Amino acid sequence: MRMLILGTGGMAAQHAKHFAAIEGVTLVGGVDVDPNRLEKFNTTHNIPNGFASLDAAIAWGEFDAVANVTPDSIHHATSIAALKAGKHVFCEKPLATDATKAFEMVDVAEKSGLINMVNLTYRNVAQLQKAREIVLSGAIGAVKHVESSYLQSWLVSKAWGDWRTESQWLWRLSRKHGSNGVLGDIGVHILDFASYGSGLEIEHVFARLKTFDKAEGNKIGEYELDANDSFTMAVDFDNGALGVIHASRWATGHMNELRLRVYGEKGGVEVQHRHDGSRLRVCLGDNVESGTWEEMEVPPVPTNYQRFAEAVKTGKMQEPSFRHAAELQKVLDLATVSEQQRKELPTH
CATH class of the missing domain: 3.40.50.720 (NAD(P)-binding Rossmann-like Domain)
Incomplete structure (x- = not known):
């Protein structure tokens, strides 16, 4: 290729x-x-x-x-x-x-x-792939509840640079510079993390977006600091499960962390992906009675880049496709409307 x-x-x-x-x-x-x-x-x-x-x-x-x-x-x-x-x-x-x-x-x-694919990079997390496999196998039974979060702390910590003085961060806080805030920047990642890991599609969404005061007059130079910093979503999944999905740049102590918890009638899985490594924990079988969680070792999986190359070579489509990413974008768009109208909205 x-x-x-x-x-x-x-x-x-x-x-x-x-x-x-x-x-x-x-x-x-x-x-x-x-x-x-x-x-x-x-x-x-x-x-x-x-x-x-x-x-x-x-x-x-x-x-x-x-x-x-x-x-x-x-x-x-x-x-x-x-x-x-x-x-x-x-x-x-x-x-x-x-x-x-x-x-x-x-x-x-x-x-x-x-072949058309979108680089939703957290598909490269082997622990997420394994969690999905476990859920789809029926090992945790029918999914009832899903929690998912994307936590960053660059509005608190200077570990990645100083957002107050660096344009690479300031533009992400300004709508007129093309930013749709944390929702537009990382919302698609955590929606994919939640829906892919749980094996479920989102049917209804009720969202709240929040922009916090960050500077005098909420402006630094040419940058108006009006893009959202945090969001929460209450969602219904297509099997009837409830979910809570949220993200923030104010998550003190969390450099770049995604979490997923999927709870079913027979067990649960939890994924934690951080800048310094990933973990998969499971509570299955007899461990459900004692609330015992065990960490599972997972081998690496092919990356999006490798799977795209394979798809071109074989002529067989692989996910995440344009269609999947467009469905996620629909949820993101509806989240903004939901905030404006203060009501739950269907995705279909």
């Missing part, structure tokens, strides 16, 4: 590193509007061809697939252009800035018959 890296900032280095390590994958081109950034990126990753636009790369045409690492607002136009040019697409999350655009991308992708 000949791979084109579209957009050379942000996560692009991760895409280049992971794809280059896969046997049978060759990085053949990079695309960026910034010629200096493009040249540096291509040199670092030994990529022979550079283009100032996707149109120029498509005119050249000597590639099979695109890793779309452009800014969120550009995913829609660029992914559709690549698909219409006959190229498979591996797109960064979120698929689009709203569900309408996301489903337009789904329509083009599915009609094309090409």
Whole structure:
């Protein structure tokens, strides 16, 4: 597979590193509007061809697939252009800035018959994959309750940098700079963590979004600090289970942590994924009576990058697909409406 890296900032280095390590994958081109950034990126990753636009790369045409690492607002136009040019697409999350655009991308992708996947990176967590396997096996019985959280502390700690002075963080707090806050930034990840790990789909959502005071007048320079910092969701799943999903950048002491707890009538599973490792705990069989939890060792699983390469090689689609990401985007859009209207909303 000949791979084109579209957009050379942000996560692009991760895409280049992971794809280059896969046997049978060759990085053949990079695309960026910034010629200096493009040249540096291509040199670092030994990529022979550079283009100032996707149109120029498509005119050249000597590639099979695109890793779309452009800014969120550009995913829609660029992914559709690549698909219409006959190229498979591996797109960064979120698929689009709203569900309408996301489903337009789904329509083009599915009609094309090409491989389309979204890099929901926490699918790479082996403990999450195993938890889903246990749930779907029926080992915990019918799921009754789900808890899921994504906790970050960069509004409290300077471990990742100082949001008060660094634009890479400030823009995430400002709606006019393109941010939809914690909901838009990591909401798709924790929704996927919850729905994929539990094997369930969300049918109703009631959400609350909160923006906390962070500076005098809630403004620093050109940045108006009006994007949401925390959200909570009460959800109904398609089997009748209840769920609570929440995320915050004010979670003191939690650098970057995702948690999932799935409780059924015969047992439970709990996943904790942190920057320094992951854990899977299970309470099954006779342990249910004593409330005993046991940690389970889990071998690594193929990454999204590896599974995309395999899908292109075999011609068989793998998840997470554009359609799955669009369904998650629908829930995110409804969360905002739910906050505005202060009521529960159906997803279908």
